[in-house]
Amino acid sequence: ADGLNFPNLTYRTGPFAGTGTPIMNGQRDYMLMLNERDGGIGGVPIDYIECETGYNTNKGVECYEKTKGDALVTQPWSTGITLQVMPRTNVDRIPILAPGYGFSPMSDGNTFAWAFNPPVSYWDGAYMILDYIAGGDMSSLKGKKIVLLHLDHPFGKEPIPLLEKLAEMHDFKLVPIPVGLKEMQNQSAQWLQIRRERPDNVVMWGWGAMNAGAITEAVKTRYPMENFIGIWWSGSDADLQNVGAKAKGYKSVSFNAPGNFPVLDDIRTHVVSKGNSEIKSEADMDTIFYQRGIIISMILAEAAKTAQDHFGEKNINAEQLRWGLENLDITEARLEELGMKGMTPPLKMACDNHTGHSGAWMLEWNGEEFVQASDLLTPNRELIKPLELEKAADYAKNNAPWPGRGDLACN
Amino acid sequence: MNAIAEQTSNSKAPAANLQVAEDILSINNIEVIYDHVVLVLKGVSLTVPRGGIVALLGANGAGKTTTLKAISNLLQAERGEVTKGNIEFQGKQVQALSPNELVRRGCIQVMEGRRCFGHLSIEDNLMTGAYTRTDGNAEIKRDLEMVYDYFPRLRERRGSQAGYTSGGEQQMCAVGRALMSRPDMILLDEPSMGLAPQLQEEIFEIVKKLNKNEGVSFLLAEQNTNVALKYATYGYIMEAGRIVLDGDAESLRENEDVKEFYLGVGGEGRKSFRDGKHYKRRKRWLA
Amino acid sequence: MFYRTSGQFKTSYESDQALFPIKQDMVLLVVILATMYVIFPMFASEFTYKALLVPVLIYSLASLGLNILTGYAGQLSLGTAGFMGVGAYACYKITTIFPEMNIVIALFLSGFFSAAVGVAFGLPSLRIKGFYLAIATLASQFFLVWLFEKWAWLYNYNASGAIEVRTMDIFGLVVTGPNASPMVQYYFVLGIVSVVTFAMINLTRGRYGRTWKAVRDMDIAAELVGINLMRAKLSAFAVSSYIVGIAGALMVFFWKGAAEPNLFDIPMSFQIVFIAIIGGLGSVMGNFLGAILIVALPVVLNLLPEILGISIGSATMEHVNVMVVGSLIIMFLIVEPHGLARFWALIREKLIIWPFPH
Amino acid sequence: METLYTVLIDPFVQMVEVPDFFLQVLWEGLVSGVLYSLIALGFVLIFKSSRIFNFAQGIMVVFAALSLVGLHSFLVPYVGNEFVAAAIAMPLTLGIMYALAMGVERMVLRPLVGQPDIILFMATIGITMFLIGFGEFVFGGENKVMITEALGIPTGAIEFEPFGGFLLMEEKDVFAVVMAIILVISLLVFLNKSAMGRAIRALGDDHTAALSVGISLSTIWVLVWFIAGVIALATGIVWGARAGVSFALEVIAYKALPVLMLGGLESVSGAIIGGIAIGLLEKVFEIYWGQPLFGGNTETWFAFIFALIVLLFRPQGLFGEKIIERV
Amino acid sequence: MTVMDPTLEEVKRKAEEREVLLDLENVSLSFGGVKAITNISFNIKKGEIRAIIGPNGAGKTSMLNVINGFYQPQEGVITFNGEKRKSMKPHLAVSQGIARTFQNVALFKGMSTLDNIMAGRATRMKQNMFWQMLYWGPAQREEIEHRKKVEEIIDFLEIQHIRRTPVGTLPYGLQKRVELARALAMEPELLLLDEPMAGMNLEEKEDMSRFILDVNDQLGTTIALIEHDMGVVMDLSDRVVVLDYGRKIADGVPDEVQSNQEVIDAYLGVSH
Numbered sequence A: 001a002d003g004l005n006f007p008n009l010t011y012r013t014g015p016f017a018g019t020g021t022p023i024m025n026g027q028r029d030y031m032l033m034l035n036e037r038d039g040g041i042g043g044v045p046i047d048y049i050e051c052e053t054g055y056n057t058n059k060g061v062e063c064y065e066k067t068k069g070d071a072l073v074t075q076p077w078s079t080g081i082t083l084q085v086m087p088r089t090n091v092d093r094i095p096i097l098a099p100g101y102g103f104s105p106m107s108d109g110n111t112f113a114w115a116f117n118p119p120v121s122y123w124d125g126a127y128m129i130l131d132y133i134a135g136g137d138m139s140s141l142k143g144k145k146i147v148l149l150h151l152d153h154p155f156g157k158e159p160i161p162l163l164e165k166l167a168e169m170h171d172f173k174l175v176p177i178p179v180g181l182k183e184m185q186n187q188s189a190q191w192l193q194i195r196r197e198r199p200d201n202v203v204m205w206g207w208g209a210m211n212a213g214a215i216t217e218a219v220k221t222r223y224p225m226e227n228f229i230g231i232w233w234s235g236s237d238a239d240l241q242n243v244g245a246k247a248k249g250y251k252s253v254s255f256n257a258p259g260n261f262p263v264l265d266d267i268r269t270h271v272v273s274k275g276n277s278e279i280k281s282e283a284d285m286d287t288i289f290y291q292r293g294i295i296i297s298m299i300l301a302e303a304a305k306t307a308q309d310h311f312g313e314k315n316i317n318a319e320q321l322r323w324g325l326e327n328l329d330i331t332e333a334r335l336e337e338l339g340m341k342g343m344t345p346p347l348k349m350a351c352d353n354h355t356g357h358s359g360a361w362m363l364e365w366n367g368e369e370f371v372q373a374s375d376l377l378t379p380n381r382e383l384i385k386p387l388e389l390e391k392a393a394d395y396a397k398n399n400a401p402w403p404g405r406g407d408l409a410c411n
Numbered sequence B: 001m002n003a004i005a006e007q008t009s010n011s012k013a014p015a016a017n018l019q020v021a022e023d024i025l026s027i028n029n030i031e032v033i034y035d036h037v038v039l040v041l042k043g044v045s046l047t048v049p050r051g052g053i054v055a056l057l058g059a060n061g062a063g064k065t066t067t068l069k070a071i072s073n074l075l076q077a078e079r080g081e082v083t084k085g086n087i088e089f090q091g092k093q094v095q096a097l098s099p100n101e102l103v104r105r106g107c108i109q110v111m112e113g114r115r116c117f118g119h120l121s122i123e124d125n126l127m128t129g130a131y132t133r134t135d136g137n138a139e140i141k142r143d144l145e146m147v148y149d150y151f152p153r154l155r156e157r158r159g160s161q162a163g164y165t166s167g168g169e170q171q172m173c174a175v176g177r178a179l180m181s182r183p184d185m186i187l188l189d190e191p192s193m194g195l196a197p198q199l200q201e202e203i204f205e206i207v208k209k210l211n212k213n214e215g216v217s218f219l220l221a222e223q224n225t226n227v228a229l230k231y232a233t234y235g236y237i238m239e240a241g242r243i244v245l246d247g248d249a250e251s252l253r254e255n256e257d258v259k260e261f262y263l264g265v266g267g268e269g270r271k272s273f274r275d276g277k278h279y280k281r282r283k284r285w286l287a
Numbered sequence C: 001m002f003y004r005t006s007g008q009f010k011t012s013y014e015s016d017q018a019l020f021p022i023k024q025d026m027v028l029l030v031v032i033l034a035t036m037y038v039i040f041p042m043f044a045s046e047f048t049y050k051a052l053l054v055p056v057l058i059y060s061l062a063s064l065g066l067n068i069l070t071g072y073a074g075q076l077s078l079g080t081a082g083f084m085g086v087g088a089y090a091c092y093k094i095t096t097i098f099p100e101m102n103i104v105i106a107l108f109l110s111g112f113f114s115a116a117v118g119v120a121f122g123l124p125s126l127r128i129k130g131f132y133l134a135i136a137t138l139a140s141q142f143f144l145v146w147l148f149e150k151w152a153w154l155y156n157y158n159a160s161g162a163i164e165v166r167t168m169d170i171f172g173l174v175v176t177g178p179n180a181s182p183m184v185q186y187y188f189v190l191g192i193v194s195v196v197t198f199a200m201i202n203l204t205r206g207r208y209g210r211t212w213k214a215v216r217d218m219d220i221a222a223e224l225v226g227i228n229l230m231r232a233k234l235s236a237f238a239v240s241s242y243i244v245g246i247a248g249a250l251m252v253f254f255w256k257g258a259a260e261p262n263l264f265d266i267p268m269s270f271q272i273v274f275i276a277i278i279g280g281l282g283s284v285m286g287n288f289l290g291a292i293l294i295v296a297l298p299v300v301l302n303l304l305p306e307i308l309g310i311s312i313g314s315a316t317m318e319h320v321n322v323m324v325v326g327s328l329i330i331m332f333l334i335v336e337p338h339g340l341a342r343f344w345a346l347i348r349e350k351l352i353i354w355p356f357p358h
Numbered sequence D: 001m002e003t004l005y006t007v008l009i010d011p012f013v014q015m016v017e018v019p020d021f022f023l024q025v026l027w028e029g030l031v032s033g034v035l036y037s038l039i040a041l042g043f044v045l046i047f048k049s050s051r052i053f054n055f056a057q058g059i060m061v062v063f064a065a066l067s068l069v070g071l072h073s074f075l076v077p078y079v080g081n082e083f084v085a086a087a088i089a090m091p092l093t094l095g096i097m098y099a100l101a102m103g104v105e106r107m108v109l110r111p112l113v114g115q116p117d118i119i120l121f122m123a124t125i126g127i128t129m130f131l132i133g134f135g136e137f138v139f140g141g142e143n144k145v146m147i148t149e150a151l152g153i154p155t156g157a158i159e160f161e162p163f164g165g166f167l168l169m170e171e172k173d174v175f176a177v178v179m180a181i182i183l184v185i186s187l188l189v190f191l192n193k194s195a196m197g198r199a200i201r202a203l204g205d206d207h208t209a210a211l212s213v214g215i216s217l218s219t220i221w222v223l224v225w226f227i228a229g230v231i232a233l234a235t236g237i238v239w240g241a242r243a244g245v246s247f248a249l250e251v252i253a254y255k256a257l258p259v260l261m262l263g264g265l266e267s268v269s270g271a272i273i274g275g276i277a278i279g280l281l282e283k284v285f286e287i288y289w290g291q292p293l294f295g296g297n298t299e300t301w302f303a304f305i306f307a308l309i310v311l312l313f314r315p316q317g318l319f320g321e322k323i324i325e326r327v
Numbered sequence E: 001m002t003v004m005d006p007t008l009e010e011v012k013r014k015a016e017e018r019e020v021l022l023d024l025e026n027v028s029l030s031f032g033g034v035k036a037i038t039n040i041s042f043n044i045k046k047g048e049i050r051a052i053i054g055p056n057g058a059g060k061t062s063m064l065n066v067i068n069g070f071y072q073p074q075e076g077v078i079t080f081n082g083e084k085r086k087s088m089k090p091h092l093a094v095s096q097g098i099a100r101t102f103q104n105v106a107l108f109k110g111m112s113t114l115d116n117i118m119a120g121r122a123t124r125m126k127q128n129m130f131w132q133m134l135y136w137g138p139a140q141r142e143e144i145e146h147r148k149k150v151e152e153i154i155d156f157l158e159i160q161h162i163r164r165t166p167v168g169t170l171p172y173g174l175q176k177r178v179e180l181a182r183a184l185a186m187e188p189e190l191l192l193l194d195e196p197m198a199g200m201n202l203e204e205k206e207d208m209s210r211f212i213l214d215v216n217d218q219l220g221t222t223i224a225l226i227e228h229d230m231g232v233v234m235d236l237s238d239r240v241v242v243l244d245y246g247r248k249i250a251d252g253v254p255d256e257v258q259s260n261q262e263v264i265d266a267y268l269g270v271s272h
């Protein structure tokens, strides 16, 4: 193709469609807006291609194979698909962009040269949530009991290593409670256990229908909502609609803050009002997940721009985009230019930092919508990084011979 | 016996006597194919006069069951279909009807091999026969009693699950079930199979009684030629999917071949089964 | 005319029992094998290998395994994917514990593990029948997936909770891992599938096949003609799970390269049941036809709008796709409930009598 | 030693020491069980009448609930009143379920009369796929909120304070339990006391023989699938009220399977008793044994394994029809 | 016990001439409330054709089921070939030399005639799975050796033309014949036939009678036969036992049984 080929492995169908659709809409609309408003990136139009996976790993791999032809990037949108395509991207030389998901050690760019998960990883998220609970002083967690209510799935188990380490360091009790994929709708056993354990806080690593189920049960069990905090995927407006006002006080950590940003107006004029968006009504633009989709597309577009500027070439290739991602630097000023000031924190990546770890805010459900409830939280990198390096090394060992950075120069 | 004989002599061979209204059932030249490839019936025609008992005789695999199923429209479930010819019941074409509609119109089949509802009790089995009836519970109860009178053994076992009853009991149940629908015409497929000798006769006595008292017509496929021809008014003999011989019961009984091959009475009377020989006999008709 | 069988007389039981007593069938087989071994590799692209050829072969193999159990021995199983998982995890553990072991040996060894698990879960079949058994096999399905999830030793305590295939080679030729060439993997899979298929054709037409079919058609009668039901059923479970296990290992090692426990969940079991049934229960060839249909159809349907130059939203496309596949399945069942294999047999019969019907 | 204690003694100590909690566990188990039973009921009805193992029951639940919610939200702007809209949407949804029953009978069942069980089973999976695609196409994949209030279902909670603790019962759960009991009783009466009921049971034994005595397959199948549709709607409402309406609900169909195994595939009373038994046991096991011993989430398999063990002793489930073995 | 005719002496004398193959002593069997067999004793001698007759539901089929171990009688002793039998799995009866056919044809419907008969030899085939997979060497030799035996039976029963037909689509009469073939393939010492001629016309019954007699004569197989056609029973059998309501009401040579008043009342009806 003649444009910048950005395929996206979407899931607008299947049991997780509720979570996927608004994000995909945001991603798509931003890309379309760039095409309409600026004629693409640096004058080169964007070929934004969706391939539907239904969150099914098989279909995902098929989509990867199908779209990888002249793709500059692959966005697998599921931990399962990410895992499967990761080794191949080394061979196919296509960067993976897995914003806010994938696995935390991906941050180590020297091992995972082709994988990126900006702007924060799950371990960052776990740290920030605890940090928030502790009010900035981790030692105050001593003696507390914290439940991790998580999907019984690699995604849900992702924060456990870090949380265990923190529990040991700060002497609080961690109780992981798994929720099976088939139990998402009926979590009474889990919440009975929570009632029995009487934890000080519940941290949720939920996905799709699990979130709504958990929040409903929490309301029913009369668990104090203000002590209930979810990861960013557990903070979709749609999940809370079911209980509405009763969930007031529920929190979710998020790398995008809600609001009415100038970029939204551009999208409204260039895409939505022309009837090119797939959203049902304009109100959908006010949701956290839609806006998160915009952020994600923005990161990709900025990386492409970085590469174009650096290589002085408009029609970049996948390898150049990889460079762009690795050297991405979205400053406060740049955000302002983009009309996204305050929508997401500034982000800077590096060779040994494929995540950026830019931090996040705590959002709170006020009964009708999410509002920002904290200043920017940031993860403690000194603590997390060694763990990342350790697990990255494990991965490389298990998948020997793992190419690592190989012939790719840093910078 | 005499009454039937008289009736027979009055109505001549149906082929000669083309009064359609007289025939409750007439089949014209039907062809049946199973599985899109197996041609089983190769042009079969027969008629059953109103109030008649017609026997359909023939060796195993001749196509008797297939003929009956073609009439009652039960072929579809076995991937068979009528590809040629037509079937008229009460003067109306019925190929397109669903089996239950046919029952409603008064034609019911007793299938070969018993086919009772194994998990239902004997009584419930009988009651399913009355499914299409609309003439009230009292009537149905009365008929139930009638069936029990015909088959006292069934009364004894009325509460047992049919699946656990003996072969003969199931056979009685299947016949009784058909009677419960108060039909105008019954297609009986090997009703006497597996019944004790005295019951075999009894079944035919019941047929005769129903025929006489209620005017029910019968088409029966039967192996027990002796008995069948004793009670039937008219008979057809089938071989390999064709009708090879027909005539009224009397004349069939006198036919040399029928005598030899179906009745077992050669020139010198009944011969012992011990004397059967190993040679392929040739029939005098062409199949 | 050209498919005439008359004139091909058999003078000995040996020739009557030969694999392909009819000459035309033999020719057909040669054509198929030539296509698979020579023609496809000449034209296939990487996408064709990865999305069509290799998956079709692997699914065929899994379906063949299921067919032994369901089509031949009459025991409906909805837990195939779980047993594939056992095979895959076993192979993973074997290759990590004995890194030097040849992958072929590891593959065939891992089959024994799934066979053992299969037999264990097959034990209830001695008492439980029909749909009860089918649901009971789901128990194995749920339990196994739960186990893959919980038992960290199985996936070497990987942070990702998934098993990942490292690069392995046979005599210097890289066969697994991201660097393996799809064509090499294709040949490898094709080789194994051919061998197993050959063995199964023989097994199913001999004593074991007859015993299984007898149990399927009427187990009481089978018992009364002297067949030991326990041995018949358990041997079917063992052979079936063995093949299914190999298919699972092949799937992970030669196709996907990594697997999380969920891969082996119910949807895949159902997909394999579909293949077996659409292909034809009680037939070996049917599995391949079924796999071609069930695996390739959605892929092709997905490509269709692109080829036709229509632009539909990916989600709408997927909805339509699912609807079409669902309807096609029903349609196939209606047109030929005995599956594509039977369909082929009918065509053959028509060809034999062609051009003079009846 | 310590394990032995956790297995054999500790659970019971806990049950006695915290009785209010134990009661809550039992209540939650009962409610889950009833919810499972509702899905199982749909299965049973169809199986009884046709030996079809209707895998589509799960998606029918989703489809019914989506239709109701979808129609409702479509109607609200026109009639302007939540309650009136619900009152119109309800019969319309029933109409849709009837149309679905007709469609299934016409397009799927009728052409497949007399085919082996497994073929029909597969066909229902085909139906499932079709309905998933169709449902998402029409209603979209997003989560929706069940119109609990507009339907007049109570949403409050009843609180007790037994043994100085507290026991909480949601009114909508109580509603679900009562509704399930009413459904089961009416079904039992219908099946055992009416000629239609007898015909339904006959059909299950032998399609062809049933045809031969004049039972109309089409009529009965449409009726049965319609009733199953009604049950699906009822199920969809109560499940939807708990967890919202989305396609993820479809997986709850799996939870009905062990109930069927335990209760017996053809038994209406088995469905309800089996459901409650499984609901209770599974919950108690998970809370008192599963979580301390296996790290939880045993509910995914406990019911299956339990039912499997029962089947070893009674191969047709507790109340199922005995498999007739005679030669 | 009930029959105290003078002919009993004669029967006993005849009985002594032949060895007893199967002996039942005071066997009783009931299902819940239904008493299918009540306290029955009789025996079958080597080489004879023994008929079992009686009205429907008398317990004839149940009797065969007891003999080949499908039902376990609650009471009574069964001795086969001089060995007392305790509880037994049905498939073992075959290896002891008892084969049977069924009242409701119990063939393997999806299999061809040839395969059905070959299945009857399943217990005699020994080659392991490995050779079977190769279908070569010992496995092939074994297969062919058994095929020869089976072909003999096929020739014997004149069913060559349906060798490859799936039995499910065969007409009833042929199915019965295939069933007999399958039973013969087991090379039994005692062959139990449950209404082998039901649903056959005269010609076919004659053929079938011939086959039964030939099996009896040529192979020396002992036969127990249930049949409702009195002609067949009287002509073929050496001795007849009559059951009614699970009890034995007569036992003796055909002529003797035929004229027994109790038998006439319970079973034959007046017309015979």
Ligand SMILES: Nc1ncnc2c1ncn2[C@@H]1O[C@H](COP(=O)(O)OP(=O)(O)OP(=O)(O)O)[C@@H](O)[C@H]1O
Pocket: B034, B035, B038, B040, B058, B059, B060, B061, B062, B063, B064, B065, B066, B067, B078, B079, B080, B112, E169, E170, E171, E172, E173, E174, E199
């Ligand atoms: N479902 C079927 N598929 C293919 N062929 C069939 C099928 N049913 C019957 N046939 C064939 O049709 C022919 C006629 O069978 P049919 O059952 O009508 O015979 P019949 O005269 O009733 O024999 P019988 O006296 O044994 O009952 C037989 O050759 C049989 O093999």
Ligand SMILES: Nc1ncnc2c1ncn2[C@@H]1O[C@H](COP(=O)(O)OP(=O)(O)OP(=O)(O)O)[C@@H](O)[C@H]1O
Pocket: B164, B165, B166, B167, B168, B169, B194, D325, D326, E031, E034, E035, E036, E054, E055, E056, E057, E058, E059, E060, E061, E062, E063, E103
């Ligand atoms: N498994 C069983 N469970 C319950 N009752 C049974 C069972 N088997 C047989 N019976 C009953 O025992 C009695 C004898 O049955 P059996 O089949 O032996 O009769 P039969 O003499 O063979 O009759 P027929 O000549 O009609 O075949 C019957 O009343 C039958 O209902």
Ligand SMILES: [Mg+2]
Pocket: B064, B065, B066, B112, B189, E172
């Ligand atoms: Mg017939």
Ligand SMILES: [Mg+2]
Pocket: B166, B167, B168, E060, E061, E062, E103
């Ligand atoms: Mg009997």
